[in-house]
Amino acid sequence: MTIMFNNSGTTPPGDEPRSERIRFHDLNAGYPGRQVLHQLTSGIPALTMTALVGPNGSGKSTLLGVLAGVIDATSGHLRYTEGSPPAFVPQRGAVGDTLPLTARQTVEMGRWGERGLWRKLTRKDRTAVDSAMERLGVADLAARQLGELSGGQRQRVLIAQGLAQQSDLLLLDEPTTGLDPEARNRITALLADLVADGTTVVQATHDLEAARSADACLLLADGRLIGQGPPEEVLTATALSRVWQPG
């Protein structure tokens, strides 16, 4: 497995268009005794919204985890162009509801990567936390325990934690799943704003509406990439019925 950062001039011709934030090639990944992703080759266009789409178990979260660096690929190449380390917002269900943390403490954890675990936050850190919480509309929830928030509120706190990392690459796992339409629209609009402000956003999603409004889609089935490109080319009726057909 090769991971490269800050690629500059060493790429074989034709391998990596400049406009890509991440490129991966022949990527295999999975869990002990279980291969999930098979020979994936694709890229994440910079400064756009990319949706990872596919049915349950198709490998969306695994791919996102590999791109985020929290799951190791077993083989293949993964290359990031110049920029900050990715900020990763895991699925809401993957974050313990019983953690004795306030909403603000949860967002502050987004600064640990830069500051170090349990170190006192600087003014710059506090400003990043404040502005992420304001942007997500959760400043008034700062003192509330994470476990007592509604699903939509908790999701916004987790996205604020990702935003507080101030990365130009934001990876989110099912950010709108299980939310009511208002909360979903709010998050969708925020993600679009982030892209407009210069962030590359990747979201794993079941939500075909969200996927259709993305700039690019990677369609997965059984850990294989079966479509990539603009949503209108990838999410065709034929492709969707093939992927979602029972049995």
Ligand SMILES: Nc1ncnc2c1ncn2[C@@H]1O[C@H](COP(=O)(O)OP(=O)(O)OP(=O)(O)O)[C@@H](O)[C@H]1O
């Ligand atoms: N920690 C794990 N250990 C072993 N197998 C896992 C683990 N996490 C996921 N898997 C398996 O890997 C496969 C892909 O799972 P993954 O979560 O990447 O799919 P997904 O497309 O994100 O699914 P969903 O839409 O249900 O979230 C599934 O068969 C799943 O059971």
